[in-house]
Amino acid sequence: MLSITHYLVLSLALFTIGVVGVVTRRNVIIILMSIELILNAVNINLVAFSRLFGVVGGQVFAIFIITDAAAEAAVGLGIIIAFFRNRETVLADEMDLLKW
Amino acid sequence: MNDYLKTDGRAVDLSNEIDPVLDHSVDVETTVLGADEIIINMGPQHPSTHGVLRVKLKLDGEKVVGSECIIGYLHRGVEKIAEHRTYQQFAPYVDRMDYVAAVSNGLGYCEAVEKLMGVEAPPRARVIRTILTELQRIASHLVWLGTHALDIGALTPVFYCFREREEILKIFEKYCGARLTTHAFRIGGLQYEAYDELEADTERFCKDFETKVDEYETLLTENRIWIGRTKGIGVITAEDAIAIGATGPVIRASGIEWDIRKAAPYAAYDQYKFDIPTGKNGDTYDRYLVRMEEMRQSSRICLQAIQNIPTGPIMARIGKVLKPPPGEVYHAIEAPKGELGYYIVSDGTAQPYRVRIRPPSLINLQAFDTMVKGHLVADVVAIIGTLDIVLGEVDR
């Protein structure tokens, strides 16, 4: 039978993959995508526990996290576009100027 | 291609040169974001450049900041051909210039040669010429309306327009056997006598046509999308239009009442009452309204003309071999697209020394750059449509 452990392990796996992506990739867009993975891992936990305890709060928080992900994606991608326009690159380690 | 442009004498930035045959696409990445100004290439194989017009557009984002029309893809050397043909032999060639208004082309040429020779077509011929030319004007405007609306995305008017144009072409076919490149007139008059039902056919068509124009107008004139796509698009002021030498509906939409049918009447136009519609704003919408009204006026002229077709000969007395006296002549008529002028120099032989044609499309096309500046790429299509150019005439 499925227990909460299954969800925790899945969530941790996704989280780890996301973290590895954030740390190792150079492309900012893929880094942002990895962050989305991390947020998703958190969502799985929240929903699993919400189901475990029969309380709706976890799902509400998951909705907030998705909202947050939307905001983050919008602003992050806006910055990437602005950056690309000025420097013609999307690599994280070339974003090494404080202003241009 | 590059060689051609170089010898053409224009300063062309070869770094931005795009092969016209293979690549007629939009440089997307730079269009959307990249550098400040880019150059894109439209045509010559593009569905809405009405033939083989090639337009180089300088863009800032999607906004056009400059343009250059590159023509000559349909150049056949019509003017040069004229120097090696007799006067009569050359007459069919002019039909191939503005092929959607072949009758008007022929009228201009025939009258120019007549003027050079000092003869005049008999009254009957002149009236029949007027009727056919006005029908041709309607047909030409119908083609314009259909394709222009199609470019802007209205799918249906083109079929209605071609339905009515078909009736006109049937009249032509009955008259001279040809529909498109008719060669309807001869120097000195007409070759064919009017067929029996010409009056009846014309009357039926014209009476019917009044309601048909109203039908097109219900589809477009008050339509918000149509207004949005045409009002304020491609504006040219009266001063600019005069400076460029624009004629026809293009200049009339800018508010100048210039129509050769009134200014220097030819054929039988001095006998008929008609109005010259003019616009005020010189934009695409006004040009549309002007042309719509012109169709009504043409129909009005036809209805007047068929009331009283004089009897008599249809051909002036001229010889088999035309040898006009040495000299030169310029004769212009009001073709559907504007002033169509023929400048003919004769050296007294049976072949013209030089024929220079002033095609309205070419001169009006000069307005393109003025019109297109500051508009979006999508408007370029509308502006090409509103100029009503025929590349066969532009390139000759």
Next chain:
Amino acid sequence: MNIDAISFYFFAALAVVSAILVVTRRNAVHSAIFLVAALLATAGIFLQLHAEFLFIVQVILYVGGIMVLFVFVIMLVNLDVAARQMQFNRMWFVALCLTIALGAQVYMVIHYAHSGVMEALFRLPPAPAAALEPNSELIGVSLFTEYMLPFEIASVMLLVAMIGAVVMAKRKV
């Protein structure tokens, strides 16, 4: 093996495999497609957990909204050049450490699940499915009563993010 378990393992495997592909693909568009797959798999897990509303929010917002934005931006910033550049920086060691640390946590979770103080929690049977029915109504009521303030704050945050994104991406400031 009931349908519950089958669907869980299916979606979990799909999510993990797609997630791995997200961080390893060279081409950003491919990464984005796999991220879509991973997000859809997560949505499947939500459905398996009877969180219908969240499932549909995940599909509409994440897949239909955020990911479209991602794909859009990837296409705007021409990546022909970027794809040929080095894709990974030299932080393998850090990544390895993090992976080991997180892996240790996984082990601990499993370990505690079978023995130790927290076993009771892990053995707790899930609440009956009816506890969260009807799902969307419950979430709606909850959002507009208990979580009213966070909800408003979230909407203000979205507004701010929207304005921020517009300012950022505007052509010439």
Next chain:
Amino acid sequence: MLQELYIFFKPHLLPILYALVIVLVLPLLAGYVVLLERKVMADMQARLGPMRVGPHGLLQPLADAVKLLMKEDIIPESADKWIFWLAPLLSVTAGMVAMAALPIGPVFQIANLNVGLLFILGIGSMGIFGIVLGGWASNSHYSLLGALRSAAQLVSYETAAGMAVVSGVILGGSLNTSVLVNMQSEQHVWFIFVAPIGFFLYLVASIAETNRAPFDLPEAESELVAGYMTEYSGFRWALYFLAEYTNMIVVASIATTLFLGGWLRPFASTRAFNFLDYVPMLLMLLVAGYSLYRAPKQPVPVQKMVMVGVAGLCFGLAAILGAPVFIKTGMIGAMMPGVHGAFWFLFKVGIYLYVFLWLRFTFPRYRFDQLMKLGWHFLIPVSIANVFGVAIASYLHRSEADGGHGWNLWAAVLLTTVITFVIAAILAKKGENPPRAPLTAEKF
């Protein structure tokens, strides 16, 4: 083992059957919608349309399908092969999966989801990936520009469409499609009459969402050749086409469910209009009669046979539709809601699609900036105002016991509709260009 499998699948048998029916019938249906479109277009443009394949072009869709399948499958050299392969599939799959939650009659529904309406909207919006990825994978400028336009357009108009849907959901009080229809039956009114502006907004937004004229910018042939489909040919192109028509059917179904009373007969709860039950049968008999009348006039024996076949099919349908009306008991009588529900649902979907086609052949095309302006400056504000309006109307109408004011429904609706309309008119006025000098045709 087999027994276990049977027990496992038993509750899913009927949905699987329905799904099979949809997957098999949908391409055919889409093909015939194309034929309908061509015929309607031809009629509006004073032409005949397809006439060669089968009598009156009735077999044209099959011929088209065969032609498309036999075409060479071209994948551009520099395309991203597997995304190029995947993209059309994504589009079609999204459309077909969205079909799962549609209530085609009270019986015929694959999955009666609690969040059915959102499911249709959400899954349907995934079709956008097929468009964007296809445009990108083609590695052609026209395709990419078309795809980007398409994506921007879909995302913009999805907001307005969603808001319009919300106005219906407020009235129905549920996201479940069947419940929504039942609510319309209970309240004795289709929601189009309660939220007319909402319906209108949804109509406009749904046309834009399915990339149909006058919003067909992504495929604007005078500007972009064929948009994201430029590089596609043969079967893959057919898949995109199928996806487009599937999406049309899906949005029409949403509108039907939400605003047009779903599977309900017109005046479903008024006894005096019970004679409308005969309409489906009579309609079919009419079509059958016309087919028989035309059959001898067909030039080729095969075409005569096809015509007779069509007549036979229509007679069969008439029998199916008519039997439950006359025999109200037993098995046959029980078929009544399912069969007639499906008929009325498809009938309304057909009318909605006809409006699509009608608009397509009447209007010119918007320019892209005008399209965006219409979406963001007009439709979205109006749709938000409309949500408020509908909410206020339903609050005023609700009985005082429920915390409302117990107004007459029509008074409340009239009030809020007029207010919303005024807001819309103000917005529309604001967007207009200043008045200009009129045309003058001066006498010479």
